[in-house]
Amino acid sequence: xxxxxxxxxxxxxxxxxxxxxxxxxxxxxxxxxxxxxxxxxxxxxxxxxxxxxxxxxxxxxxxxxxxxxxxxxxxxxxxxxxxxxxxxxxxxxxxxxxxxxxxxxxxxxxxxxxxxxxxxxxxxxxxxxxxxxxxxxxxxxxxxxxxxxxxxxxxxxxx
Numbered sequence: 001x002x003x004x005x006x007x008x009x010x011x012x013x014x015x016x017x018x019x020x021x022x023x024x025x026x027x028x029x030x031x032x033x034x035x036x037x038x039x040x041x042x043x044x045x046x047x048x049x050x051x052x053x054x055x056x057x058x059x060x061x062x063x064x065x066x067x068x069x070x071x072x073x074x075x076x077x078x079x080x081x082x083x084x085x086x087x088x089x090x091x092x093x094x095x096x097x098x099x100x101x102x103x104x105x106x107x108x109x110x111x112x113x114x115x116x117x118x119x120x121x122x123x124x125x126x127x128x129x130x131x132x133x134x135x136x137x138x139x140x141x142x143x144x145x146x147x148x149x150x151x152x153x154x155x156x157x158x159x
Contacts, residue, residue: 002157002158003094003155003156003157003158004053004054004091004155004156004157005053005153005154005155005156006048006049006050006051006052006053006054006153006154006156007048007049007052007151007152007153007154008044008045008046008047008048008049008050008051008052008058008150008151008152008153008154009045009048009149009150009151009152010041010042010044010045010048010059010149010150011041011147011148011149012033012034012035012039012041012044012147012148013033013034013146013147014031014032014033014034014145014146014147014148015031015032015033015034016030016031017032018031018032018033018034018039019032019038020032020033020105021033021038021039021040021043021075022040022041022042022100022107022110022114022148023040023042023043023110023111023113023114023115023117023118023131024040024043024074024075024076024079024114024117024118024121025110025113025114025117027105027107027110028105029104029105031145033147033148035065036065036070036071036072037063037065037070037071037072037073037074037075037078038072038073038074038075039075040075040076041100041148041149041150042098042100042114042131042150042152043075043076043078043079043118044059044075044078044150045098045150045151045152046079046082046096046098046118046150046152046154047059047062047063047075047078047079047082048152049096049152049153049154050082050083050085050086050093050154050156051082051085053086053091053154053155053156054085054086054089054091054156056085056089059078059082062078062081062082062085063078063081076117076121079118079121079122080121083121083122083123086156087159090158090159091156091157091158091159092123092156092157092159093122093123093124093128093154093155093156094128094154094155094156094157095124095128095129095130095154095155096118096122096124096128096129096130096152096153096154097130097152097153097154098129098130098131098132098150098151098152098153099131099132099133099134099150099151099152100131100132100133100134100148100149100150101133101134101135101136101142101148101149101150101151102133102135102142102148102149103135103136103138103142103143103144103145104145106133107131107133108133111131111133112126114129114131115129115131118131
């Protein structure tokens with residue numbers, strides 16, 4: 001049996017007039033992540049973890065911000081395509097563990113929907129998708145409410 005582990009990290013600046021998309025879910029807030037796609041920092045970190053587990057590069061290699069096809073794209077589509085790449089390599093996702101680092105808003109009420117969304121796309125159960133959140137206790141760009149960071153790890157198994 002062959003297993004592969006990958007880790008991913010993503011950062012996005014927060015700005016006015018953008019929806020806050022986290023884990024494929026719209027989280028009501030006065031600021032959203034700024035980026036070329038919908039800037040879903042959590043899904044981007046998960047994509048990087050999956051790609052990294054198989055040494056397939058990163059999200060920018062597969063979905064470059066210089067390609068007009070990806071302008072404003074729903075990051076759920078990026079995760080779906082990434083999962084297809086994993087399957088094409090002969091692997092399946094076993095589980096995903098992730099952490100969001102943001103000062104606000106509180107995301108606990110949205111975590112079950114995020115888990116369901118990610119699990120559906122990745123072919124997992126919600127018990128296979130962990131999403132945690134923390135603040136930086138007011139420190140750094142996250143603490144100043146200027147940005148969001150997401151970390152993710154994924155375990156893959158050869159089919």
